[in-house]
Structure formats: C-alpha cells, structure tokens
Amino acid sequence: MKLNNIYRLTISGANQRQYHLYSRWIAELYLQTYRQMGKKIYLEQLIDGLWQPANL
Numbered sequence: 001m002k003l004n005n006i007y008r009l010t011i012s013g014a015n016q017r018q019y020h021l022y023s024r025w026i027a028e029l030y031l032q033t034y035r036q037m038g039k040k041i042y043l044e045q046l047i048d049g050l051w052q053p054a055n056l
Contacts, residue, residue, distance in 0.1 A: 005045065006021070007022075007024070007045050008021075008022070008045075009031070009034075009042075009044075010042040011034055012039065013039055013040070014044070024056065027056060028056050042050075045051065
C-alpha cells in the first residue's frame with residue numbers, strides 16, 4: 001500500500017473548518033494548535049485514493 005503525504009483535517013465547532021495539508025509537519029502543527037484551543041479534531045490521510053483515519 002502506497003502512502004501519500006496528503007492530510008485532511010476537520011475542526012468541529014460553531015464554524016466547522018476543513019484543511020487539506022500536504023506536509024506531515026504542518027498537519028502536526030495544526031493538530032497541536034487546535035488541541036490547545038480545545039477544539040475537536042478529525043484527521044484523515046489519503047491512501048490509494050481513499051480518505052482513511054490517521055494518527056500522528
């Protein structure tokens with residue numbers, strides 16, 4: 001299975017936001033920032049054309 005470095009980050013809240021990130025480092029930075037803000041975060045990674053849950 002080929003892994004790609006494309007992540008989809010969804011931030012829950014009053015104004016739900018979604019980011020498409022092309023770097024693991026940037027995805028980690030966003031995760032850390034939004035966790036400190038107390039937001040619920042859902043992270044997925046594009047693997048072989050399908051979005052799958054990801055853990056960083």
